[in-house]
Amino acid sequence: MSIRHGLLALLEQGPRYGSRLRTEFEARTGGTWPLNIGQVYTTLGRLERDGMVVHDGEDEGGRALYALTGAGRTELAAWFARPVERAGPPRDELAIKLALAVGAPGVDVRAVVEAQRRHVTEALHEYVRQRAQALAQSPGHPVEVARLLVLEQIICHAEAEIRWLEHCEARLLRLRTETSTP
Structure with a gap:
């Protein structure tokens, strides 16, 4: 920023x-x-x-x-x-956490994924509530438009994180199935 x-x-x-x-x-x-x-x-x-x-x-x-x-x-x-540089991927604590949880003794990676999904879903509901509130105020005012743009960016990121977590869970299920088949 x-x-x-x-x-x-x-x-x-x-x-x-x-x-x-x-x-x-x-x-x-x-x-x-x-x-x-x-x-x-x-x-x-x-x-x-x-x-x-x-x-x-x-x-x-x-x-x-x-x-x-x-x-x-x-x-x-x-x-x-000028565009905002996207030279390297940002360091994401969640991605690091999941990568390190895979294969860590005593860690249920699916439980980690589920806890994060619940957390992000709750946050997403709050962001959507804030967006509705901003829309109900004066949606044409520049300050409200700016606030809406930021909120909508946050909402899109939360939705993307939920999709990624679903992808992670599906991958973990496939890996579990593949490794448990004789």
């Missing part, structure tokens, strides 16, 4: 102070990726050092405002234009 580019995108809408950037980032992403306020200010410091943002005075509450520079706009446009 690029906090750097997320902050630049929010600053394109006008000067902001750090905690407002944090709040807006979390609202746009449906609270899926909470930010530590320290991350926000550290990132703003680096963006300022790199010439992509500048201090732009203070708001009425005395909070330092940051504004996007021309270099920041150029960087943001380049980020939006």
Whole structure:
């Protein structure tokens, strides 16, 4: 996740102070990726050092405002234009867990698969509930559209994980059948 580019995108809408950037980032992403306020200010410091943002005075509450520079706009446009790299597969704890469970003494891999499937199914129901709630609010508002896009991505990932777990269970059953036949 690029906090750097997320902050630049929010600053394109006008000067902001750090905690407002944090709040807006979390609202746009449906609270899926909470930010530590320290991350926000550290990132703003680096963006300022790199010439992509500048201090732009203070708001009425005395909070330092940051504004996007021309270099920041150029960087943001380049980020939006380039695809997100998928060079290597992400390290997935579940895949590692299942790979190591296979053949581990005393581990019922099918029980591990089933426990994960139950967990993901419960999470999926919650995400679908959140999506319905977002749709019932103001679905045309940019913040709600952004939240819906994030929720729908999470829903698709959960559905894919459930399909993969079903595939794993079927493979384990085939292997058990093949190894138990004389």
